Amino acid sequence: MLDLVPQLNHLHIILASASPRRKELLERLGLKFIVQPSNFDEDLDKSSFPDAAAYNVATASGKLDDVRRQLVKDGVPHDIVITCDTIVVPCDDLSVILEKANTSDDASRMIHRLAGKSHFVYSALVVYFAALDRTVVRIVQTEVEMAPVSAATVAAYVAHPEAWKGKAGAYGIQDLASSFIRGIKGDYYNVMGFPVCTFCEMLQETIAAHPEILSTTQE
Structure with a gap:
């Protein structure tokens, strides 16, 4: 996908996420884009979905639809709109979905859980291509093993809100939680919240099938 970056940078690309980690990872690829956070309420009824992955996709799709409506309303050109939603699911109970921790109690409860x-980190990538008027969806799963953590360590951890606030499962693998992540099976960047390789494959495959994407720019 890297060979396509110069051409992609002629398009209007929107990142529909307020996540600083997603912004950073996209910037590392050399992509130029505008950040347009979603106002979508992540409060879908989990019991109405057959599994965590379906819930994950529905939430990401809701974010994308919310941002697209705003872009159209404001007359903002958008050739490609990118969004992603990440959740954490304990391997011993796939019916449990851990989303963002917003309070120290949330964080403490999630880390103890x-x-x-081991747990799974799911990320649903949803990318809209205006030239096709179509979205492409991928789900990425990574298994993470967390070491036992004492109550004292959890208390010390939650005293640092920057390590867990607004993060699925109450941790960022690249931050303080690295001290109790024993190992992973799968994509490290998925655990950070944005599966970079899968995203690049999505763009590469979609553009290979529809090269007109690179030559169609909204005014």
Whole structure:
């Protein structure tokens, strides 16, 4: 995909996410884009979905639809709109979905729930291509093993809100939580919240099938 970056940078690309990690990872690819956060309420009824992956996709799709409506309303050109939603699911109970921690109690509860066990990190990537009027969806799953964590360590951890606030499962693998992440099976960047390789494959494959994407720019 890297060979396409110069051409992609002639398009109007929107990142429909306020996540600083997603912004950073896209910037590392050399892409030029505008950040347009979604106002979508992530409060869908989890019981109405057959599994966590379906819920994950529905939430990401809701974010994308919300941002697209705003872009159209404001007359903002958008050739490609990118969004992603990340959740954490304990391997021992796939019906449990852990989203963003917003309070220290949330963070403490989530870390105690995950400590000493393995869990899955799911990210739903949803990318809209205006030239096709079509979205492409991919789900990425990574298994993470967390070491046992004492109550004292959890208390010390939650005293640093920057390490867990607004993060699925109450941790960022690249931050303080690295001290109790024993190992992973799968994409490290998925655990950060944006599966870079899968995103690049999505663009590469979609553009290979529809090269007109690179020559169609909204005014």
